[in-house]
Amino acid sequence: MSGKGLLGATLARLLKDRLALIGLGIIMLVFFTGVFAPFITPHDPDEVKLEQILLPVTADYPLGTDHLGRCVLSRLIFGTRVSVSTSLLVLITIMLIGIPIGTLSGYYGGRIDNFIMRIIDVLLAFPGLILTLVIAGMLGPNLINVMIALSAVWWVGYARVVRGMVLSIKEKEYVLGARAAGTSNINILVRHIIPNVLSPVIVMATLDMGKLILAISSLSFLGLGAQPPTPEWGAMLNDGKNYMQVAPNLMLFPGIAIMVLVLAFNLLGDGLRDAFDPRSSTER
Template sequence: MNAAPTTLASRHFMARRSAWRRMLRDPMSAVGIGLLAVLLLIILLGPYIVPNDPLTVKMAERLKPASLQYPLGTDHLGRCIFSRLVAGARTTLGFTGLVVLTVALIGLPLGLWSGYVGGRVDALLMRLVDGMGALPEFILAIALTGFLGPSLSNLMLSVVLVKWMGYARVVRSIVLSEREKEYVLAARVGGSGTWKVIGLHLLPHALSPVLVLAALDVGKIMLTISSLSYLGLGAQPPAPEWGAMLNDGRAYFQTAPELMIYPGMAILLVVVACNLIGEGLRDLLDIRSQ
């Protein structure tokens, strides 16, 4: 009696393990995983590896070159650039991850409900998505943040309000293509209710594309947060944040370009790593191949 479930479970496990092996053997995915692992390790060990207080101002030490005391030199206020980069990693990556998680938790259930139930809820949601989607996301985020006021929490709220619509649209399109298939119709005939059909049959098909979209969106959202912080709408001084560090170094680009190069390279590495991982997840989480 237990042979079939055991065989099915073992096949599922073998498929997952094989997919992970393929992903790790792919050079681009392996590079992305390695980069992200190093960055996460730096975040975890941040308080123990920073040589200086990232907020301490020492005007006598301003614009110092790299040394043992200051591994990447100092900024225009004498603060350790390396210490601020490590501290800023927690702020930038932490808030980016929180935004991505919030957006997915909003867009996924709304897209599932809208696509399966339809009716007025679906019509209202799609009109809202179409109306908001007519404007560029970045411009809309600037407008919302400017209306709410410059702060990192308001910036996060603005990005969430802008980004959840794309997730809801993707999930809705998947549900519309799956809800009339035979396995869903069989579940309905068998007496399954709405939430059971959504949870057992439609959610697995929608979850994989959402996870891939979230992995690819980490870089985009981080660029949005950093860009708005660069414009002065996000993290406020003296908080260490990569976009704010770019803004601080703008006036010294010709005399001390490292003030912008280091945070810019940090942002670039995270965006590249997340995009490489997202591409690898396309195969790992493809439910049709399993």
């Protein structure tokens, strides 16, 4: 089957998965909300109104106000920008680090492979979140430092997965034939190796988006990520924890936003996995 035919068959299988389409719809809605946040928010997300603190749900404030009188809905909408864009930048960074390293390690082997795998083994010896906390704590509480910490830890998973796939693909007949025909290593990597590892990496990246959103929100909740007055979902949870009994909406709505978006990426990731490999859905 040609590349276009394979892509068409994959897309057709994805369009038949209702849960994946629901997840995709939620993700598109969230992205749309983040892009057009300045035009759809009812209030300035950073405007402090001390005379209107901890208001319940009203017509003017659909999700109430926080302890500084700021509109929860407006902050939630602008928080979409921070949470999603930060997670996406981290994901792109770890892919740009992990995929080339894993490809080179698996393809060339030898000392390069041994050196890279020892580094990966050391990093994998520590729990990922604990190591991220240590790095972020050393760098200081800041959203950029959280991104650096996550990128420094998370790339090893991609490198290891890609290396394993490359070790298998480079022994395929079409790769051996290309090598025997005198094709350069660069051309083999670009034309034969990397295209064949993209499908599993796309699925992995989609699932990891949800994990990264959850990780960044968790670190912001602990005070290591976004700092006031930045509207970020994890930071909003941290701000509302002291008012849980009198204003539960301060934690309820950011928590629901995180849960729904993480679920959406998981649904889409499962759908993509089944679309790229139909056997995976029949084996479960």
